[in-house]
Amino acid sequence: YGTGRVNDLGHLEIGGVDTIELTKQYGTPLYVYDIALVRERARGFKKTFEELGIAAQVAYASKAFSSIAMIQVAEQEGLSLDVVSGGELYTAIKANFPTDRIHFHGNNKSEEELHMALDYQIGCIVVDNLSELELLEEICAKREQKVKILLRVTPGIEAHTHDYILTGQEDSKFGFDLMNGQAESALRQALKSNWIEVLGLHCHIGSQIFQTTGFILAAQKIIGQLRNWQAAFDYQPTVLNLGGGFGIRYTEEDEPLPASQYVEEIVREVQAQIADSDLTMPEIWIEPGRSLVGDAGVTLYQVGSEKEVPEVRKYLAVDGGMSDNIRPALYEAKYDAVLANRPLDEVEETVAIAGKCCESGDMLIWDLPLPKSGRGDVLAVFCTGAYGYSMANNYNRIPRPAVVFVENGEARLVIKRETYEDLVRLDLALHEVVDCK
Numbered sequence: 002y003g004t005g006r007v008n009d010l011g012h013l014e015i016g017g018v019d020t021i022e023l024t025k026q027y028g029t030p031l032y033v034y035d036i037a038l039v040r041e042r043a044r045g046f047k048k049t050f051e052e053l054g055i056a057a058q059v060a061y062a063s064k065a066f067s068s069i070a071m072i073q074v075a076e077q078e079g080l081s082l083d084v085v086s087g088g089e090l091y092t093a094i095k096a097n098f099p100t101d102r103i104h105f106h107g108n109n110k111s112e113e114e115l116h117m118a119l120d121y122q123i124g125c126i127v128v129d130n131l132s133e134l135e136l137l138e139e140i141c142a143k144r145e146q147k148v149k150i151l152l153r154v155t156p157g158i159e160a161h162t163h164d165y166i167l168t169g170q171e172d173s174k175f176g177f178d179l180m181n182g183q184a185e186s187a188l189r190q191a192l193k194s195n196w197i198e199v200l201g202l203h204c205h206i207g208s209q210i211f212q213t214t215g216f217i218l219a220a221q222k223i224i225g226q227l228r229n230w231q232a233a234f235d236y237q238p239t240v241l242n243l244g245g246g247f248g249i250r251y252t253e254e255d256e257p258l259p260a261s262q263y264v265e266e267i268v269r270e271v272q273a274q275i276a277d278s279d280l281t282m283p284e285i286w287i288e289p290g291r292s293l294v295g296d297a298g299v300t301l302y303q304v305g306s307e308k309e310v311p312e313v314r315k316y317l318a319v320d321g322g323m324s325d326n327i328r329p330a331l332y333e334a335k336y337d338a339v340l341a342n343r344p345l346d347e348v349e350e351t352v353a354i355a356g357k358c359c360e361s362g363d364m365l366i367w368d369l370p371l372p373k374s375g376r377g378d379v380l381a382v383f384c385t386g387a388y389g390y391s392m393a394n395n396y397n398r399i400p401r402p403a404v405v406f407v408e409n410g411e412a413r414l415v416i417k418r419e420t421y422e423d424l425v426r427l428d429l430a431l432h433e434v435v436d437c438k
């Protein structure tokens with residue numbers, strides 16, 4: 002997985018850095034990102050579009066992992082950026098990300114967030130529903146400021162993935178229904194506005210998808226409607242954003258396609274559909290999150306207690322869990338791991354890796370083949386780069402881990418470990434006098 006290898010000391014090395022050294026320097030749990038791999042993934046997407054001769058934007062879906070340093074890497078690689086809240090936008094601004102390449106998502110942007118997006122004159126707002134369209138129109142009119150938007154549509158596609166990360170089906174909280182006239186009336190309304198420029202449409206059908214069928218069906222449905230709209234009221238989009246969702250390999254059970262194949266098949270379908278119409282080819286935008294950073298991240302944990310349930314299983318507990326990676330508890334997500342201090346030792350037993358939170362569901366891996374192991378070993382869990390740190394929390398008041406980037410044999414701390422002091426920073430004692438501002 003990733004670019005890990007075993008060094009002369011017999012330790013797992015990532016990006017040319019010994020992971021055991023990292024745990025000594027920065028403690029555990031520790032998120033480690035192999036930045037060369039992130040760059041390789043970003044370049045892969047961009048190269049595929051270049052080879053196809055297609056005008057495109059590859060936007061990093063920063064919800065997968067947002068931090069100032071990460072956004073700087075996205076900027077260095079010429080990516081655009083998808084943000085989904087004022088907080089993600091603020092992080093991008095702090096990272097000096099070019100605001101004209103920022104796209105703002107979300108099904109319930111607040112007035113404050115919309116003003117913030119307009120203040121920074123970001124590239125476009127992805128409008129999700131009618132009440133947002135009306136609010137945005139009102140705000141822009143008041144500010145006498147124009148805005149570029151995409152309309153997010155729901156094409157009625159069921160992608161084969163976990164229910165909670167499905168987003169393109171009709172009964173979804175996201176987007177305008179493409180097929181029942183909702184999207185069309187939103188488009189007509191937006192086109193009448195003096196303040197709104199509709200660049201095109203957006204759709205995102207789900208996440209961790211292994212096939213291209215869903216994307217292709219979505220493209221067919223969208224272009225089918227675009228044809229109708231062109232005939233009916235001469236609307237031509239300049240942008241078609243097909244979202245993210247390209248799957249990655251967490252364990253051997255997963256069989257994703259190479260990233261370039263998703264892009265190639267989707268683009269060819271769009272080209273074929275457009276060639277067969279009076280429309281001109283729009284720019285294609287995509288928004289990968291997981292497939293840019295997922296397999297570049299590894300979490301290092303210290304193994305602590307163990308518990309044997311005779312004839313059932315052995316539990317090994319690590320010093321993190323659902324507080325730094327909630328995905329197994331939330332989606333039954335599967336992960337693979339090795340002992341970072343001796344990855345080549347012979348496998349002798351199958352163990353269950355438990356977290357340290359007060360919750361029975363706080364299990365990271367149910368069946369992991371390992372050498373005989375226990376307190377003092379270091380466990381490296383692979384593929385934690387997406388929706389790991391970004392969904393981390395302080396359950397049980399466990400401080401969130403530190404994050405380091407490794408590249409070319411060098412490690413760089415990019416998020417400090419939370420301290421106990423950080424945990425109580427916002428707490429107010431009873432009777433404490435506060436200024437409510």
Ligand code: LLP
Nearest residue numbers: 062205208209245246247288289290291388
């Ligand atoms: N664009 C939109 C509009 C999205 O909603 C998402 C993900 C993406 C792009 C990026 O999708 P990706 O390429 O990363 O699959 N927490 C879940 C995943 C939630 C995805 C939410 N939206 C998980 O841990 O699996």
